[in-house]
Amino acid sequence: MTSKFQRKKPQQQQKKQWSLQDFEIGKPLGKGKFGRVYLARESKSKYIVALKMIFKEQIEKYRLHNQLRREMEIQTSLRHPNVLRLYGWFHDDDRIYLILEYAHGGELYRLLRKTGHLTEKHAATYIASIAQALVYCHEKDVIHRDIKPENLLLDHEGRLKIADFGWSVQSRSKRHTMCGTLDYLAPEMVENKAHDYAVDNWTLGVLCYEFLYGVPPFEAESQKDTFRRIMKVDLSFPSTPCISTEAKNLISRLLVKDSSKRLSLHKIMEHPWIIKNANPTGTCSE
Numbered sequence: 001m002t003s004k005f006q007r008k009k010p011q012q013q014q015k016k017q018w019s020l021q022d023f024e025i026g027k028p029l030g031k032g033k034f035g036r037v038y039l040a041r042e043s044k045s046k047y048i049v050a051l052k053m054i055f056k057e058q059i060e061k062y063r064l065h066n067q068l069r070r071e072m073e074i075q076t077s078l079r080h081p082n083v084l085r086l087y088g089w090f091h092d093d094d095r096i097y098l099i100l101e102y103a104h105g106g107e108l109y110r111l112l113r114k115t116g117h118l119t120e121k122h123a124a125t126y127i128a129s130i131a132q133a134l135v136y137c138h139e140k141d142v143i144h145r146d147i148k149p150e151n152l153l154l155d156h157e158g159r160l161k162i163a164d165f166g167w168s169v170q171s172r173s174k175r176h177t178m179c180g181t182l183d184y185l186a187p188e189m190v191e192n193k194a195h196d197y198a199v200d201n202w203t204l205g206v207l208c209y210e211f212l213y214g215v216p217p218f219e220a221e222s223q224k225d226t227f228r229r230i231m232k233v234d235l236s237f238p239s240t241p242c243i244s245t246e247a248k249n250l251i252s253r254l255l256v257k258d259s260s261k262r263l264s265l266h267k268i269m270e271h272p273w274i275i276k277n278a279n280p281t282g283t284c285s286e
């Protein structure tokens with residue numbers, strides 16, 4: 001789907017000074033820690049977007065101004081089918097507005113909670129999509145992120161889109177109550193050691209497990225116990241749902257304590273389970 005809005009070159013987009021007057025605001029799509037997201041339509045082109053409104057007060061309170069600006073610049077430059085587009089941004093006295101690609105399917109997290117767990121075909125398609133997006137991002141030296149189901153959105157065809165680049169690492173509101181944010185952390189991060197790209201490969205293992213079983217692998221009653229289970233790589237596979245040996249093999253080769261021994265992103269994409277199950281178009285219909 002193309003539109004005048006989409007076809008504009010980056011330079012032109014940079015030059016265009018957007019304002020709230022350029023948009024017709026529709027229904028609310030969600031609420032995050034720093035503001036709200038609305039469905040919106042650019043008045044001239046009629047192009048549908050998601051408009052994220054962030055309160056400056058919040059950004060100042062958490063001293064995130066520079067970080068947000070840097071990450072917005074990075075995300076604007078990213079062009080990948082599995083990375084949510086940030087078309088541009090503007091601000092007024094109180095708020096910063098991010099003009100985002102609209103993900104019609106909403107959060108993958110919601111789908112996961114609704115269905116309990118995903119089929120192997122869906123799970124493999126999503127894991128391959130994230131791996132491809134990460135290869136692209138790593139090539140661009142974009143490494144600072146917080147991949148978890150809440151930050152994964154779906155478009156109208158069920159194609160996965162990674163949202164909330166980098167700065168969302170600060171936005172940990174949603175899972176506080178269930179100590180969920182720890183669930184995706186690699187052992188080297190739990191221990192506060194230096195870490196590199198391989199933390200994302202660990203997270204892919206956690207996500208693959210959660211997609212298939214409906215719960216993350218190291219979930220525990222308390223944060224302390226989650227920490228402990230991650231450090232021990234206390235991994236076990238329940239008997240239900242019945243999951244293929246190949247899927248378990250992929251998970252076991254990602255959830256490896258020694259980060260240098262984890263399967264690389266390219267090897268993930270060549271893994272027999274991915275080859276057998278992932279839809280090459282990246283789309284998933286229920």
Ligand code: AMP
Pocket residue numbers: 029030031032033034035037050084100101102103104106107150153163164
């Ligand atoms: P956030 O502040 O990024 O956590 O967004 C809050 C909620 O708004 C998310 O949980 C999504 O349900 C929804 N949302 C955010 N961005 C989009 C988007 N681009 N398209 C559709 N829904 C979105």
